[in-house]
Amino acid sequence: MARLLTEVFAPAVLAAVMPVVIGAHAGNVGWGLVGALFCAVVPYGMILRGVRRGSLSDRHIGVRSQRTGPLLFGLGSVLAGMGLLAAGGAPRELIALIVASFAGGVIATGINHFWKSSIHTGVAAGSAVVLVIVFGPVLLTSAVVVAAVGWSRVRLEDHTIAQVVVGAAIGAVVAGVVFGLLR
Known part of the structure; x- marks a missing residue:
């Protein structure tokens, strides 16, 4: 169950789904797909390439010392996507999501x-907060997913409880503040 939760709610999965959901909500799935390309497909493709070449330990980059390069590459991809979305006139709500993702990525990379x-847990918590802001309090139930993802990371011994709590707090606060202010 822990492995399933880790895979189904992995950052790349949520980074692919959230722009499409927000794009659809804003009336433009096409722009959401562009956001997904730059926030998930391109960065995850680079990670898979690193795993195949043996320069990265696994898809989740469990070795902390291996994370900086992929995180910086991912930030560059998100930044490029953000520029394209802004220049192309994408919906404000979608741009707010991408800016919040970028801000969360900068903080995660620094830490x-x-x-x-x-x-x-950072991406899961940020996603949950955005869903609540967009769709209302009924989606407070998504907090169960955040808790389940946190449990899975500890259960798989990929993180400590403190690392999970800090990740969730960062994701929730950054998404709430940045997305909340920009949407």
């Missing part, structure tokens, strides 16, 4: 130099 916070 990664010193400590291994859980990006899985």
